[in-house]
Structures are given as C-alpha cells and as structure tokens.
Amino acid sequence: MLDVKNLHAYYDSSHILHGIDLQIRQGEIFCLLGRNGVGKTTFLKSLLGLKVRTEGTVQFEGREIADLDTYERARLGIAYVPQGREIVPGLSVLENIRLGCFARRDRKVTIPDHIWSMFPFLREHLNRRGTNLSGGQQQQLAIARALASEPSVVLMDEPTEGIQPNVVQEIERTIVRLNREFGLTIILVEQKVQFARTSCHRFAFIEKGQIAAAGAAADLSDALLHRYMAV
Numbered sequence: 001m002l003d004v005k006n007l008h009a010y011y012d013s014s015h016i017l018h019g020i021d022l023q024i025r026q027g028e029i030f031c032l033l034g035r036n037g038v039g040k041t042t043f044l045k046s047l048l049g050l051k052v053r054t055e056g057t058v059q060f061e062g063r064e065i066a067d068l069d070t071y072e073r074a075r076l077g078i079a080y081v082p083q084g085r086e087i088v089p090g091l092s093v094l095e096n097i098r099l100g101c102f103a104r105r106d107r108k109v110t111i112p113d114h115i116w117s118m119f120p121f122l123r124e125h126l127n128r129r130g131t132n133l134s135g136g137q138q139q140q141l142a143i144a145r146a147l148a149s150e151p152s153v154v155l156m157d158e159p160t161e162g163i164q165p166n167v168v169q170e171i172e173r174t175i176v177r178l179n180r181e182f183g184l185t186i187i188l189v190e191q192k193v194q195f196a197r198t199s200c201h202r203f204a205f206i207e208k209g210q211i212a213a214a215g216a217a218a219d220l221s222d223a224l225l226h227r228y229m230a231v
C-alpha cells in the first residue's frame with residue numbers, strides 16, 4: 001500500500017531521516033518504535049507532506065506522492081491523528097469532525113454512520129466545544145475526524161499519550177477494532193510496549209533517523225526493546 005524508498009527528511013539544514021526504506025501492507029497495524037527524538041513523528045509528517053522537506057520516493061497504492069501537497073495526499077486516503085490531538089479551539093465536536101470530511105475523495109460532507117457507532121459519546125455532545133472534552137474524549141474526536149475523510153490508512157502519533165490510565169485501554173480497543181473489524185491500515189507511533197506487542201502485525205525501530213530493526217510482531221523481543229527503547 002505504501003512503499004517508501006531512500007527517504008531523507010530535513011527541517012531547514014537539520015537532516016533528520018537518513019534513507020528510510022519501508023513497506024506498509026494493506027490491512028496491517030504497523031508500529032513505529034524508538035526513543036524520543038529519533039524521527040518517528042518526522043517520518044509520519046514526511047508521508048503527509050507536512051512541514052518537512054524530503055528526498056526519496058513515497059508510493060501510495062502504486063502512485064508517487066512525494067511531490068503532492070498535504071491536502072492532495074489526504075484526498076487520496078491518508079489521514080492523520082496528530083500527537084497532542086490538535087482539536088481546533090472554538091469549534092464544536094460536530095464542526096471538528098466535519099473538518100475531516102473536507103478531505104473526502106467524493107467531497108461529501110456526510111459523516112459516515114460507523115463513526116457514530118464507534119463513538120456514541122460524541123454523538124450525544126455534538127454542540128460542545130471540542131476543547132472542553134476530557135483528554136480521552138478529545139482523542140476519540142481526533143480519531144473520528146480522521147475517519148470522516150473515509151481514509152484507507154490512518155497515521156496515529158502516540159494516541160494514548162497524556163490520557164488517563166482508565167481510558168487508555170478504551171482508546172487501544174478502538175484502534176484494534178478499526179483495524180480488525182473495518183480493515184483499516186494503521187501506522188502507529190507508540191511508546192507503550194505492551195500495546196505495540198498485542199496490536200501490531202509488524203514493527204520497525206527508528207534510531208538516529210534510520211531503521212535499526214524491523215520484523216513481525218512475534219520478533220518484537222525484549223532484547224530489541226532494551227536496545228532501542230531502553231526499557
């Protein structure tokens with residue numbers, strides 16, 4: 001589905017990613033792991049064409065997208081749940097979800113029904129300001145906004161970071177459900193090792209802007225975690 005070859009990424013003169021090669025398969029949860037500051041978010045932003053200069057090739061469903069604008073990539077079916085959620089202040093729950101609709105390929109502003117069945121709480125609070133929700137509810141909103149574009153792949157950056165422990169499992173179950181029930185491909189930047197182990201199909205560790213190790217979920221050993229995450 002996504003085929004990344006020799007990807008380099010830069011913020012001005014800072015060279016952050018150094019030749020990443022990675023293939024993401026349709027229908028999988030692919031987990032990106034690594035210590036703080038190694039370039040995981042930058043990798044996601046490179047796939048989105050967001051605020052980072054890149055070299056190399058990024059093919060999505062057979063089409064080269066590295067030169068496309070972010071909105072064009074969104075319309076092809078790539079959605080983003082950013083770190084920190086980035087709920088738009090001043091907009092209601094409904095308006096925040098509708099923002100996702102603008103990235104739809106068919107341009108319809110209809111919110112898909114499965115969003116309401118996944119997130120009944122949001123349906124009951126459509127007119128509340130998004131930023132007045134709790135952290136966990138905002139995370140549901142950020143996921144709902146991404147789903148509103150009817151994407152084929154969703155990039156999620158530490159979706160349970162900063163969320164109350166009792167809500168973390170609910171968000172984790174939602175992510176797994178989106179993949180197992182709805183067949184959504186998910187690229188997940190994750191620091192919670194246990195969730196990475198139980199949810200992902202394949203993984204890669206990034207270290208100093210390069211892929212240091214990669215494999216199937218069963219290969220996610222304590223030795224690798226110790227080496228590349230110091231747990």
Ligand SMILES: Nc1ncnc2c1ncn2[C@@H]1O[C@H](COP(=O)(O)OP(=O)(O)OP(=O)(O)O)[C@@H](O)[C@H]1O
Nearest residue numbers: 011014016034035036037038039040041042043083
């Ligand atoms: N907008 C920016 N301008 C300049 N440097 C940046 C910018 N964003 C990130 N960086 C730098 O790029 C490097 C990689 O950052 P990135 O956020 O991709 O890492 P990460 O692995 O996602 O870390 P974290 O787990 O802390 O989110 C870091 O050294 C960071 O300071």
